[in-house]
Structures are given as C-alpha cells and as structure tokens.
Amino acid sequence: MSMFSLKKLFIRAALLSLVPLSCSAAEHGLSMHGDLKYAPNFSHFEYTNPNAPKGGNIKEWALGTFDSFNGFIIKGTSANGLGLIYDSLMSKALDEPFSQYGLLAASVDMPDSRESITFHLRPQARFSDGTPVTAEDVIFTFNQLLEKGAPFYKSYLGDIQNIEAIAPLTVKFHFRNNGNRELPLIVGEIPILAKHFWHNRDFSIPSIDIPIGSGPYTLAKFESGRSITYQRNPDYWGKDLAVNKGRFNFDSITYDYYRDSTVSLEAFKAGAYDFRQETSSKQWATSYSGPQFDSGELIKEEITHSKPTGMQAFMFNTRKPYFKDPNVRKALSYAFDFEWTNNNLFYSAYTRTHSYFSNSDMAATTLPTPEELNILEPFRAQLPDEVFTQVYRAPSYDGSGKIRKELRQALRLLKRAGWELTNGKLINKATNKPMVFEILLVQKEFERIVAPMIKNLQRMGIETSIRIVDVSQYINRLRAFDFDMVVGSFGQSSSPGNELFEYWGSKNAQQLGSRNLIGIESPVVDKLIQLIIQAPDREQLVLRSRALDRVLQWSYYVIPQYHSRSYRIAYKKMFGFPAIKPTYDLGFDTWWVKKAISGPAN
Structure with missing residues (x-):
C-alpha cells in the first residue's frame, strides 16, 4: 500500500535496540547491540549464496490496484515493489537484531555524544541513468520527506536539526536530541531520491512518471492498475558489494493485481x-x-520464526463519542470469542494475543516487578489500579460458543457507562440514542471472522454492520480516520523506538494520514514512549516497554485478536534458496530460479 511498503518501513524502523552504537571513528557499519557480526572485509551475509545463479522472470500477486509510483506521500495508492528501485545509505543485516552495513555509504562515523552522524558516500554509487549519487541528493531527499512526505516521516525524522554537505560525497546530520538513540539508524534506512529527477516535479502529488533510483532494479513496464514489472539492472553499480552478494537474483519481478x-x-x-x-x-x-x-x-511450507508478533486487533476509533469511555471498550471486548473462532474457523492455527509486544521478552505477562513499578509510580494518579496490581488477559472462553455469563458482565459495564438495554436495543440514557457502529474491512475473507462477533454484539442490543471497500477507498478512509472500528496491526520487534510515537503518540492523534488510528492522546503514553527511546541499555528497554504495554492493555484501546509464529508460503519448484535462513526475515530476495535463463520478462 506504500512505496517500499509503509508496513515494511515500520517493521524495519522498529527493529532497533537502545544500547550504545558501536561507532566512534569511521566504521563500515552500525549496530545497536554492541559489536557487529561482520568484519570490515566480509564477503557476503551468511544467509546468502554468493554463487546464486542470476536469471529467471518471476511473478507475484498484489491485492487491489495502484495509481502512483510515489509511495512517500499519503495521496494515491502506490504500486507494490517500488523499494526495488531505491538504495539507502546503509543495508540491514537480517541475522542480527539490528545492524547496518554500508550501501550507498562506504563508511560512517559518529561522536560519542551522538549529536551528529556523518556518512561517506561511495564514489562509484550511481543512479540508473548513470548520474552520481551525491551529498546533495541525500539532503534533497530528507528535505522533501520532512516538508512534503507522509506524516510519519516527521515523527521518525523530526529530531534532525539540519543536514550539511561537508564535501560532494560527505553528508553530516546534526540532531536536536542526542537521547534519540535510534535516529542514526533510521536515517541509514531511508531510500535516497535523485534530485535531478524530482526537483522540477511536484513531490506532493501522486504520479505515474517512472522514477529514477540507484537500486538493483528499474521499473521496466506497467499496465495501469493491473501489473508492474521491474527489470534487474545489469549495470547496477552495487552488484558486487558484500551487502548485495547473493541477493536480487531474478532478471525480472512482475506484480499482477487481483481484486479478490x-x-x-x-x-x-x-x-x-x-x-x-x-x-x-x-x-x-x-x-x-x-x-x-x-x-x-x-x-x-511453514517456516517458524522468532520475531515479535506485535498486536493485531479490532481497533476502536476513540475519536468517536461511543468509544471514548474505557468501560464501553472493555465491555465490547467480551463479544469476541477467540476460542470458538480458533476452533471452528481457524483450524486451531493461532495463539491469542494479549500484549502489544507479543512473542517477546517485552510483553507484560506477569505482575510488575519492583523495577517496573518504579517506572510507573509517577503516573499512578493517571492510571487504573489494575496496571499496578493485575496481569491483563483478554477475555477467554471454553470454545463452546456459550458466553451468556460474559455478555451479562459486559452489560453491567455498559450500564455503568450510561447505557441501558431497552426493548432489545442498547440506549444511551443521556441522549436516548442507540449504539450503532460499522466495522470497516478491505478483505471479504475477514467477514466470516467478524460475523460471529457481530451476533454477540447484537445480543447486547448493539446494531453493528460490516462495510467492505476496495483498497483505494480503504486507504483513504484510514488516512482520514473515517471509520468506527477497523482491523489493524502494530508491528513490533525486539527493539521498539520512534515508531511508537507514530502508533500511539498524542501529536499524531489528529494528524491525518498518521498510524495513530486509535486516536490515543495520553501524556502517560507519550512519556513512556520517550523513556523507551532514551533507554540506556537493553534491560531498561525491556522494563520500560513492559510498563507501556501495561498502560495500553488496561486502557482497552483494542480487542486483541491472534498471531502465528510461522511464515506460511507456497511456491513453484523452480526456486532455490540458501541453506541458512535469516533469523529476522523470510529473505525472499536471496532466492533464485534454478537453471535460470536470463532474458526479457514475459
């Protein structure tokens, strides 16, 4: 749905750890976990095959349609795969929690104060039209994103004070706040734009002008809204770099679009x-x-992974009057019978989610420790007592579908919040209006999951409907916060940071196009996110994340759903892949076509 997709950027930017960066003088990489796994002279990532054959034309699928090749803005629906045409300053290693190695940048240095970071660009770096990549392109990129890009760029990059070109191939970033430990790595992952392509174009509007990038592929052809093909660039400047060896092996990649x-x-x-x-x-x-x-x-094939699974949930839009009261949100959570749903609809494939940091050591799954209580104590007057005294668990059932007792409990909560069940309808005693709301969906397949919950809501006197829209309309409605309830997710990793402000920060609650879909405006949440970003070590990161988890859990902002701990993939037998799989990603860009024959795309 976004350029390299936004979801991927959120997940990548989330994969950070808040311990000191392993960079003081010029280095070949950055690590938020101390030492880098790969030495300066490494030849390739361990999870790649440097001798993988090049060639073959592959096809993937995409849902919906597209009308733009500019995925950096909130307008339009950008095509899948656009990240293939761009390079960033650094390249992420998929077998380390978060480490980066030089891509466009040959080396990087940063003082111990973290007040700045300097990238030294490779002289051989080129855009696909042969134009050199320079410090001016880097400065142009960040200025465009901050001034005209999607709102989340301001959340991620807002602590950049200024950027200067020290030399034609040397660019220095100055930061406002040296407590923002992850910002240098976020800077390293931003795709770099070609100034000479964009400077005479309006960056703020959707466009199907084929952009120029410096990445391994070029946009070769497209059929508007239906398919798009990327061709491997035989003159790609970075094909022999250690970070690229064994990657980007297909001659072409085509995305065919389907409406269903x-x-x-x-x-x-x-x-x-x-x-x-x-x-x-x-x-x-x-x-x-x-x-x-x-x-x-x-x-x-199913491939088990160890990634944190975050939170997928029914999300309340708390901007709506119905959903401002936590008692109402808590009451409605009783309508989702996960155990029945898992047994009857999911073939027992899922695990119930209870935490915003599920499947990780940052999940608050036990009573708070004294160290966590020390973090939470300054906010006691602003928080429910349960944050300090209980372990949150989403409502659970026996799988029989018989939940009358729990629905009665929900009605007691609703009565406390000023609602009364009258003649089969839930009526607000102050306004004398019934509770009526809509659940917005983009995939028709999700209707079968929502339908049983709607029946339970109807038993509580709540009139609930499903609205299924196409991808473009869905994106636009989310950007405008034009929904009552939606199914969404917050991706997490072992090292959360700046992306949490985009998810739950008060400044983004009314910022159209932000990821704060819930509309959270909480000074406590804001402060805890800031503490996470400034955590001096891994231990404090975990403690502060658990504290935030508890506050979010007991605020009932969502009805938690479920998660899986494996990738479920299917593919033709044409593919080969390395014997070693990356720890933190599927690593599809390390695959190849067996006995591939290079040639034009079909």
Missing part, C-alpha cells in the same frame, strides 16, 4: 504466478492441495 484474494489463490494454483505468502488459516488448511501439490510442482 480467493481469485488470486485459484490463479496461483493454475500457474499464473510463482510465489505466495498466505495469511488466511482457512485457506492454508483447506485450499493448498490438489494434483499440483501432490506432484511437487507446487510446494507448501
């Missing part, structure tokens, strides 16, 4: 495209079978 994910699955089984990652447990359990799988032509 069920139709797209049938197309995959018919051979229309080559790789698919499945998110539906029902489809995974029931639809990945047949002669193509029996013969081995198509391969189905």
Whole structure:
C-alpha cells in the first residue's frame, strides 16, 4: 500500500535496540547491540549464496490496484515493489537484531555524544541513468520527506536539526536530541531520491512518471492498475558489494493485481504466478492441495520464526463519542470469542494475543516487578489500579460458543457507562440514542471472522454492520480516520523506538494520514514512549516497554485478536534458496530460479 511498503518501513524502523552504537571513528557499519557480526572485509551475509545463479522472470500477486509510483506521500495508492528501485545509505543485516552495513555509504562515523552522524558516500554509487549519487541528493531527499512526505516521516525524522554537505560525497546530520538513540539508524534506512529527477516535479502529488533510483532494479513496464514489472539492472553499480552478494537474483519481478484474494489463490494454483505468502488459516488448511501439490510442482511450507508478533486487533476509533469511555471498550471486548473462532474457523492455527509486544521478552505477562513499578509510580494518579496490581488477559472462553455469563458482565459495564438495554436495543440514557457502529474491512475473507462477533454484539442490543471497500477507498478512509472500528496491526520487534510515537503518540492523534488510528492522546503514553527511546541499555528497554504495554492493555484501546509464529508460503519448484535462513526475515530476495535463463520478462 506504500512505496517500499509503509508496513515494511515500520517493521524495519522498529527493529532497533537502545544500547550504545558501536561507532566512534569511521566504521563500515552500525549496530545497536554492541559489536557487529561482520568484519570490515566480509564477503557476503551468511544467509546468502554468493554463487546464486542470476536469471529467471518471476511473478507475484498484489491485492487491489495502484495509481502512483510515489509511495512517500499519503495521496494515491502506490504500486507494490517500488523499494526495488531505491538504495539507502546503509543495508540491514537480517541475522542480527539490528545492524547496518554500508550501501550507498562506504563508511560512517559518529561522536560519542551522538549529536551528529556523518556518512561517506561511495564514489562509484550511481543512479540508473548513470548520474552520481551525491551529498546533495541525500539532503534533497530528507528535505522533501520532512516538508512534503507522509506524516510519519516527521515523527521518525523530526529530531534532525539540519543536514550539511561537508564535501560532494560527505553528508553530516546534526540532531536536536542526542537521547534519540535510534535516529542514526533510521536515517541509514531511508531510500535516497535523485534530485535531478524530482526537483522540477511536484513531490506532493501522486504520479505515474517512472522514477529514477540507484537500486538493483528499474521499473521496466506497467499496465495501469493491473501489473508492474521491474527489470534487474545489469549495470547496477552495487552488484558486487558484500551487502548485495547473493541477493536480487531474478532478471525480472512482475506484480499482477487481483481484486479478490480467493481469485488470486485459484490463479496461483493454475500457474499464473510463482510465489505466495498466505495469511488466511482457512485457506492454508483447506485450499493448498490438489494434483499440483501432490506432484511437487507446487510446494507448501511453514517456516517458524522468532520475531515479535506485535498486536493485531479490532481497533476502536476513540475519536468517536461511543468509544471514548474505557468501560464501553472493555465491555465490547467480551463479544469476541477467540476460542470458538480458533476452533471452528481457524483450524486451531493461532495463539491469542494479549500484549502489544507479543512473542517477546517485552510483553507484560506477569505482575510488575519492583523495577517496573518504579517506572510507573509517577503516573499512578493517571492510571487504573489494575496496571499496578493485575496481569491483563483478554477475555477467554471454553470454545463452546456459550458466553451468556460474559455478555451479562459486559452489560453491567455498559450500564455503568450510561447505557441501558431497552426493548432489545442498547440506549444511551443521556441522549436516548442507540449504539450503532460499522466495522470497516478491505478483505471479504475477514467477514466470516467478524460475523460471529457481530451476533454477540447484537445480543447486547448493539446494531453493528460490516462495510467492505476496495483498497483505494480503504486507504483513504484510514488516512482520514473515517471509520468506527477497523482491523489493524502494530508491528513490533525486539527493539521498539520512534515508531511508537507514530502508533500511539498524542501529536499524531489528529494528524491525518498518521498510524495513530486509535486516536490515543495520553501524556502517560507519550512519556513512556520517550523513556523507551532514551533507554540506556537493553534491560531498561525491556522494563520500560513492559510498563507501556501495561498502560495500553488496561486502557482497552483494542480487542486483541491472534498471531502465528510461522511464515506460511507456497511456491513453484523452480526456486532455490540458501541453506541458512535469516533469523529476522523470510529473505525472499536471496532466492533464485534454478537453471535460470536470463532474458526479457514475459
């Protein structure tokens, strides 16, 4: 839905740890965990095959449509895969919690004070039209993103005071706040734009002008709204760098667009495209079978991962009057019977989520320790007592679907909040109006998951409906906060930081296009996020994240859903991949086509 997609940027920017950076003089990389795994003269990442064959034309699928090749702004629906045409200053290692190694930058240095960071660009770095990448391109990029980019760039990059070109290939960033420990690494991951391409174009509007980048692929051709093809650049300046060895092996990558994910699955089984990652447990359990799988032509595989899974949930829009009261939000959470849903709809494939930092050591799953209480104590008067005395657990059931007792409990909470069940309708005693709201969806497949919850809400006298819209309308409604409830997620990692302000910071609550979909405006949440960003070591990061988790949990901003601890993928037998898998990613860009023959895309 965004340029390299926004979701990927959030996840990448989240993969940070707040211990001192391993950089004082010029270094070949940065690490938030102390020592770098790879030495200055390393030849390739361990999870890549440096001898992987180049070639082959592959197809993937995408949902919906697109109308723009500018995914840095909130307007328009940008095409999938645009990140393939861009390089950043640094390249992330997928087998370290968060380390970066030089890409456009040959080296980087930063004083112990962290008040600035300097990147030294590689002389051979080129855009796809042969123009050198310079410090002026870097400065132009960050100015454009801060002035005209999507709102989250200001959250991520707002502590940049100024940027200067020390020399044509040397650029220095000065920071307002040296307590923002992750900002240097965020800077390192931003795609760099070509000033000579963009300076005469309006960066603030969607465009289908084919952009110029310095990355391994170029945008070769497209059929508006239906497909887009990227061609591997044979003259790519960085193809022999250690960070790129064994990566970007396909000659071309095409994304074909489908309006419906069920139709797209049938197309995959018919051979229309080559790789698919499945998110539906029902489809995974029931639809990945047949002669193509029996013969081995198509391969189905689950790959366990150890990544934090964050929070997927039904999100309340607390800007709506109904949902401002925590008692109302808590009451409505009783309507989601996860155990019945998991048994009957998900083939018992999922685990219930209770934490915003699920599947990690930052999840608040036990009573707060004395160290956590010390963090929370200054805010006691502003928080529910449960934050200090109880362990949060989302409502749980026996799987039978019989939840009358819990619904009665929910109605007691609603009565406390000023609502009364009258003649089968839940009525607000102050306004004499019924509770009516809509759940906004983009995938029709999710309707079967929402429908049982709606029935439980109706038993409470609440009139609830489902609205399914296309991708473009869905994106626009989220950007405008034009919804009552939506299914969404907050991706996390082992090292949260600046992205938390984008998710839950007060400044973003009314900023159209931000990721604060819930509309949280809490001084306590703001302060705890700041403490996380400024955590001096891993121990404090964990303690402060748990403290924030407790505050979010007991505020009932969401109805938690579920998570899976594995990638579910299916692909044609044409693919090869390295024996070692990356720890923190699927690593699809390290795959290759076996016995590939280079040539033009089909």
